Amino acid sequence: GAVVSQHPSRVICKSGTSVKIECRSLDFQATTMFWYRQFPKQSLMLMATSNEGSKATYEQGVEKDKFLINHASLTLSTLTVTSAHPEDSSFYICSARRTGGRNSGNTIYFGEGSWLTVV
Amino acid sequence: KQEVTQIPAALSVPEGENLVLNCSFTDSAIYNLQWFRQDPGKGLTSLLLIQSSQREQTSGRLNASLDKSSGRSTLYIAASQPGDSATYLCAVKALGGGADGLTFGKGTHLIIQP
Numbered sequence: 424g425a426v427v428s429q430h431p432s433r434v435i436c437k438s439g440t441s442v443k444i445e446c447r448s449l450d451f452q453a454t455t456m457f458w459y460r461q462f463p464k465q466s467l468m469l470m471a472t473s474n475e476g477s478k479a480t481y482e483q484g485v486e487k488d489k490f491l492i493n494h495a496s497l498t499l500s501t502l503t504v505t506s507a508h509p510e511d512s513s514f515y516i517c518s519a520r521r522t523g524g525r526n527s528g529n530t531i532y533f534g535e536g537s538w539l540t541v542v
Numbered sequence: 543k544q545e546v547t548q549i550p551a552a553l554s555v556p557e558g559e560n561l562v563l564n565c566s567f568t569d570s571a572i573y574n575l576q577w578f579r580q581d582p583g584k585g586l587t588s589l590l591l592i593q594s595s596q597r598e599q600t601s602g603r604l605n606a607s608l609d610k611s612s613g614r615s616t617l618y619i620a621a622s623q624p625g626d627s628a629t630y631l632c633a634v635k636a637l638g639g640g641a642d643g644l645t646f647g648k649g650t651h652l653i654i655q656p
Binding site for chain 1: 546578643647
Protein backbone atom coordinates (compact mmCIF):
# COMPACT_ATOMS: atom_id res chain seq x y z
CA GLY A 424 0.00 0.00 0.00
CA ALA A 425 0.95 3.63 -0.27
CA VAL A 426 3.49 4.78 2.26
CA VAL A 427 4.54 8.21 3.37
CA SER A 428 7.79 8.53 5.23
CA GLN A 429 8.76 11.36 7.53
CA HIS A 430 12.23 12.09 8.79
CA PRO A 431 13.37 12.65 11.44
CA SER A 432 10.83 11.05 13.75
CA ARG A 433 12.24 12.96 16.71
CA VAL A 434 14.51 15.97 16.85
CA ILE A 435 15.77 18.21 19.57
CA CYS A 436 17.24 21.54 18.63
CA LYS A 437 18.47 24.62 20.39
CA SER A 438 16.43 27.76 20.45
CA GLY A 439 17.29 30.00 17.52
CA THR A 440 18.40 27.25 15.20
CA SER A 441 16.56 25.85 12.19
CA VAL A 442 15.39 22.31 11.65
CA LYS A 443 14.19 20.58 8.50
CA ILE A 444 11.58 17.83 8.36
CA GLU A 445 11.21 15.71 5.25
CA CYS A 446 8.07 14.10 3.93
CA ARG A 447 8.42 11.51 1.19
CA SER A 448 5.86 9.49 -0.70
CA LEU A 449 7.61 6.18 -1.22
CA ASP A 450 5.62 4.42 -3.90
CA PHE A 451 3.41 7.05 -5.46
CA GLN A 452 3.54 10.58 -6.78
CA ALA A 453 1.99 13.34 -4.79
CA THR A 454 1.27 16.66 -6.43
CA THR A 455 -0.11 17.91 -3.16
CA MET A 456 1.17 17.39 0.34
CA PHE A 457 -0.16 18.82 3.55
CA TRP A 458 1.59 19.83 6.75
CA TYR A 459 -0.16 19.68 10.09
CA ARG A 460 0.81 20.53 13.62
CA GLN A 461 -0.59 18.99 16.75
CA PHE A 462 -0.09 20.35 20.23
CA PRO A 463 -0.81 18.03 23.17
CA LYS A 464 -4.50 17.25 23.56
CA GLN A 465 -5.35 19.47 20.62
CA SER A 466 -6.62 18.76 17.14
CA LEU A 467 -4.36 18.33 14.21
CA MET A 468 -4.27 21.76 12.62
CA LEU A 469 -3.51 22.30 8.97
CA MET A 470 -0.53 24.59 8.57
CA ALA A 471 -0.06 24.69 4.84
CA THR A 472 -0.74 22.98 1.56
CA SER A 473 2.37 22.15 -0.41
CA ASN A 474 2.08 22.04 -4.17
CA GLU A 475 4.82 20.61 -6.33
CA GLY A 476 6.56 23.28 -8.34
CA SER A 477 4.74 26.21 -6.82
CA LYS A 478 4.54 28.18 -3.61
CA ALA A 479 2.82 26.66 -0.63
CA THR A 480 -0.51 27.94 0.56
CA TYR A 481 -0.45 28.80 4.25
CA GLU A 482 -3.34 28.80 6.66
CA GLN A 483 -4.26 31.96 8.46
CA GLY A 484 -1.99 32.62 11.39
CA VAL A 485 0.89 30.49 10.10
CA GLU A 486 4.02 32.51 9.38
CA LYS A 487 5.33 31.59 5.96
CA ASP A 488 8.74 33.06 6.70
CA LYS A 489 9.08 30.95 9.80
CA PHE A 490 7.78 27.68 8.38
CA LEU A 491 9.44 27.29 5.01
CA ILE A 492 7.94 24.68 2.75
CA ASN A 493 9.59 23.33 -0.35
CA HIS A 494 7.97 20.80 -2.66
CA ALA A 495 10.63 20.37 -5.30
CA SER A 496 9.61 16.97 -6.59
CA LEU A 497 6.53 14.80 -6.82
CA THR A 498 7.75 12.65 -3.95
CA LEU A 499 9.32 15.07 -1.51
CA SER A 500 8.17 18.03 0.52
CA THR A 501 10.20 19.64 3.29
CA LEU A 502 9.20 21.82 6.20
CA THR A 503 11.90 23.98 7.72
CA VAL A 504 11.22 25.60 11.06
CA THR A 505 13.48 28.64 11.11
CA SER A 506 14.74 30.31 14.27
CA ALA A 507 12.90 27.77 16.35
CA HIS A 508 11.63 28.67 19.81
CA PRO A 509 10.31 26.47 22.62
CA GLU A 510 6.72 27.32 21.66
CA ASP A 511 7.36 25.66 18.30
CA SER A 512 7.79 22.35 20.09
CA SER A 513 5.05 20.16 18.71
CA PHE A 514 4.16 17.09 16.69
CA TYR A 515 4.41 17.83 12.99
CA ILE A 516 2.81 15.45 10.54
CA CYS A 517 2.56 15.45 6.80
CA SER A 518 0.16 13.83 4.43
CA ALA A 519 0.19 13.24 0.71
CA ARG A 520 -2.58 12.96 -1.80
CA ARG A 521 -1.94 10.37 -4.42
CA THR A 522 -1.83 11.73 -7.96
CA GLY A 523 -3.44 9.87 -10.82
CA GLY A 524 -5.40 6.63 -10.93
CA ARG A 525 -8.98 5.86 -10.07
CA ASN A 526 -10.21 7.68 -7.00
CA SER A 527 -6.67 8.75 -6.34
CA GLY A 528 -7.76 12.14 -5.12
CA ASN A 529 -9.95 10.75 -2.38
CA THR A 530 -7.43 9.11 -0.12
CA ILE A 531 -4.77 10.88 1.80
CA TYR A 532 -1.82 9.03 3.25
CA PHE A 533 -0.13 10.23 6.41
CA GLY A 534 3.43 10.10 7.56
CA GLU A 535 4.47 8.86 10.97
CA GLY A 536 4.99 12.37 12.26
CA SER A 537 7.95 14.22 13.71
CA TRP A 538 8.33 15.29 17.31
CA LEU A 539 10.14 18.58 17.58
CA THR A 540 11.48 19.74 20.91
CA VAL A 541 13.13 23.13 21.07
CA VAL A 542 15.26 23.68 24.15
CA LYS B 543 -15.44 27.77 9.44
CA GLN B 544 -15.79 24.04 9.82
CA GLU B 545 -15.57 22.69 13.35
CA VAL B 546 -15.35 19.03 14.21
CA THR B 547 -16.23 17.75 17.65
CA GLN B 548 -15.65 14.27 18.98
CA ILE B 549 -17.40 12.77 21.95
CA PRO B 550 -16.32 11.30 24.28
CA ALA B 551 -12.83 12.70 24.68
CA ALA B 552 -11.76 9.53 26.41
CA LEU B 553 -13.23 6.11 26.94
CA SER B 554 -12.10 3.06 28.88
CA VAL B 555 -14.01 -0.20 28.52
CA PRO B 556 -13.40 -3.90 29.21
CA GLU B 557 -12.31 -6.11 26.38
CA GLY B 558 -15.11 -7.59 24.30
CA GLU B 559 -17.53 -4.70 24.51
CA ASN B 560 -19.06 -3.04 21.51
CA LEU B 561 -18.62 0.70 21.50
CA VAL B 562 -19.56 3.81 19.57
CA LEU B 563 -17.47 6.89 18.99
CA ASN B 564 -19.21 10.06 17.91
CA CYS B 565 -18.18 12.85 15.57
CA SER B 566 -20.11 15.96 14.65
CA PHE B 567 -19.31 18.72 12.20
CA THR B 568 -20.83 22.16 11.78
CA ASP B 569 -20.78 22.55 8.00
CA SER B 570 -22.58 19.80 6.12
CA ALA B 571 -20.98 20.78 2.80
CA ILE B 572 -18.36 18.08 2.96
CA TYR B 573 -16.66 16.04 0.28
CA ASN B 574 -15.92 13.10 2.50
CA LEU B 575 -15.29 12.06 6.08
CA GLN B 576 -12.51 9.84 7.36
CA TRP B 577 -11.84 8.02 10.56
CA PHE B 578 -8.21 7.60 11.58
CA ARG B 579 -6.37 5.80 14.27
CA GLN B 580 -3.34 7.36 15.97
CA ASP B 581 -1.08 5.39 18.22
CA PRO B 582 1.07 7.33 20.72
CA GLY B 583 3.88 9.14 18.96
CA LYS B 584 2.92 7.62 15.65
CA GLY B 585 1.36 8.81 12.46
CA LEU B 586 -2.19 8.32 11.39
CA THR B 587 -3.69 5.19 9.95
CA SER B 588 -6.79 5.65 7.84
CA LEU B 589 -9.54 3.30 8.97
CA LEU B 590 -12.58 4.19 6.92
CA LEU B 591 -13.43 6.77 4.29
CA ILE B 592 -17.04 7.72 3.64
CA GLN B 593 -17.94 9.79 0.61
CA SER B 594 -20.59 12.44 1.08
CA SER B 595 -23.04 10.37 -0.96
CA GLN B 596 -22.57 7.28 1.19
CA ARG B 597 -24.21 6.43 4.48
CA GLU B 598 -21.82 3.87 5.86
CA GLN B 599 -18.63 1.91 5.35
CA THR B 600 -17.48 -1.30 6.96
CA SER B 601 -14.09 -2.84 7.47
CA GLY B 602 -13.80 -5.90 9.65
CA ARG B 603 -15.02 -5.05 13.13
CA LEU B 604 -15.38 -1.39 12.26
CA ASN B 605 -18.45 0.31 10.89
CA ALA B 606 -18.71 4.02 10.22
CA SER B 607 -21.92 5.82 9.46
CA LEU B 608 -22.52 9.26 8.05
CA ASP B 609 -25.57 11.49 8.33
CA LYS B 610 -24.46 14.50 6.39
CA SER B 611 -27.63 16.52 6.85
CA SER B 612 -27.36 16.38 10.61
CA GLY B 613 -23.58 16.71 10.60
CA ARG B 614 -22.89 13.47 12.39
CA SER B 615 -20.81 10.37 12.02
CA THR B 616 -20.30 7.39 14.28
CA LEU B 617 -17.59 4.78 14.43
CA TYR B 618 -18.80 1.47 15.77
CA ILE B 619 -16.21 -0.99 17.05
CA ALA B 620 -17.44 -4.50 17.64
CA ALA B 621 -15.94 -6.94 20.10
CA SER B 622 -13.23 -4.57 21.22
CA GLN B 623 -9.69 -5.84 21.83
CA PRO B 624 -6.75 -4.41 23.79
CA GLY B 625 -5.03 -3.78 20.46
CA ASP B 626 -7.79 -1.32 19.62
CA SER B 627 -6.43 1.03 22.27
CA ALA B 628 -5.47 4.25 20.50
CA THR B 629 -6.75 7.71 19.74
CA TYR B 630 -9.43 7.78 17.08
CA LEU B 631 -9.70 10.89 14.96
CA CYS B 632 -12.50 12.04 12.75
CA ALA B 633 -11.73 14.40 9.88
CA VAL B 634 -13.78 16.02 7.16
CA LYS B 635 -12.76 17.29 3.79
CA ALA B 636 -14.52 20.41 2.58
CA LEU B 637 -16.56 20.46 -0.57
CA GLY B 638 -14.98 22.66 -3.23
CA GLY B 639 -12.66 25.66 -2.96
CA GLY B 640 -10.22 26.81 -0.35
CA ALA B 641 -7.54 24.76 1.27
CA ASP B 642 -7.80 21.12 0.40
CA GLY B 643 -6.69 19.81 3.75
CA LEU B 644 -8.74 18.08 6.36
CA THR B 645 -10.37 19.48 9.47
CA PHE B 646 -9.83 17.20 12.43
CA GLY B 647 -11.58 16.68 15.70
CA LYS B 648 -9.55 16.42 18.90
CA GLY B 649 -10.00 12.69 18.95
CA THR B 650 -11.32 10.08 21.33
CA HIS B 651 -8.69 8.39 23.47
CA LEU B 652 -9.75 4.78 23.76
CA ILE B 653 -8.42 2.27 26.26
CA ILE B 654 -9.53 -1.35 26.09
CA GLN B 655 -8.87 -3.12 29.35
CA PRO B 656 -7.66 -6.74 29.05
